[in-house]
Amino acid sequence: MVEIIPQVHQIDGVNANSYLVFEDDGSLTLVDAGMSKDGKKILNYVETNLSKKPSDIKTIVLTHSHIDHVRGVYALKKATGARVAIHELDADYLSGKKKEPLPKGAIGILFRILSPFFKFTPLEPDQKLNENDRIGHLVVLHTPGHTPGSISLYDQQNKLIFVGDTIRYNNGKVGGPPKSFTPDMAQATKSVRKISNLDFEILLGGHGQPLKTNAYQKVKELSATLG
Numbered sequence: 001m002v003e004i005i006p007q008v009h010q011i012d013g014v015n016a017n018s019y020l021v022f023e024d025d026g027s028l029t030l031v032d033a034g035m036s037k038d039g040k041k042i043l044n045y046v047e048t049n050l051s052k053k054p055s056d057i058k059t060i061v062l063t064h065s066h067i068d069h070v071r072g073v074y075a076l077k078k079a080t081g082a083r084v085a086i087h088e089l090d091a092d093y094l095s096g097k098k099k100e101p102l103p104k105g106a107i108g109i110l111f112r113i114l115s116p117f118f119k120f121t122p123l124e125p126d127q128k129l130n131e132n133d134r135i136g137h138l139v140v141l142h143t144p145g146h147t148p149g150s151i152s153l154y155d156q157q158n159k160l161i162f163v164g165d166t167i168r169y170n171n172g173k174v175g176g177p178p179k180s181f182t183p184d185m186a187q188a189t190k191s192v193r194k195i196s197n198l199d200f201e202i203l204l205g206g207h208g209q210p211l212k213t214n215a216y217q218k219v220k221e222l223s224a225t226l227g
Helices: 040-047 075-079 091-095 106-118 186-198 216-224
Strands: 002-003 008-010 019-023 028-031 057-061 083-087 127-129 136-142 152-157 162-166 168-170 173-175 202-205
Touching: 019 040, 040 075, 057 075, 057 162, 083 091, 091 162, 106 173, 173 216, 202 216
Parallel strands: 028 057, 057 083, 083 127, 162 202
Antiparallel strands: 002 008, 008 019, 019 028, 136 152, 152 162, 168 173
C-alpha cells in the first residue's frame, strides 16, 4: 500500500506513475492510466487496498498524451464508466486525430521501428481541460513543453502538486523532462518556473519517486539552474 497522504495513493508497479485521489464525496479521481496491463493493477488496488468499487473512479485525468500515461485509459473507462479529461491541446493525440511526434535522435528511429507494438485504442475525451479548470479540488495548470497540452494538478489545500513529466525526482535528484521526448524545452523551462512559484510541500511526478522533503526549495533550485 503506497499512501502519500490519506487522500492520495500511488499504485505500485505501474509503468508510468498513477495516483488515486479521494474526493470529498468519497469518489476517486485517477491521475494517469499507465499501459494496457496496468489497468488490472489499478483496479485491484481500488478493490483490495481501498475497499472501493471500480465505479467509484468517477474521473480519469491525464497529465499528457504520451502512451505510457494513456494506453490503459480505454479499458479503464470501460471498466469504471469514468469521465476522461485531458488538456485541449493533447486531446487530438488521445482521439487519434493527430499522431504524436517521434522522439529526437536515435531513440526516434527505434520508436519508428517499434511503433506497431505501441498502438493504443483511441478515445475521444469527455472533457477538454484548460488553465484553472477544476477536477474535484485539483486545479489544472497548463505546463506545456513536454507535450503541447501537458498539465500539472495543484492541490492548494494539501500543498501537493502532480506534475506529469514536467519535473522528475529520481534517486535523490530533481530534473526537468527528458530532452529526447520533449519537443519544446524552452516551454518546458517556463513550465518549471511556473511550478516553482507555487506553494507546495509534496511533488508527485509521472516517473520516479514522490518528493516529500523540501520539494518547493528543490524545484526553486532546479528553476535557477535552467537559465
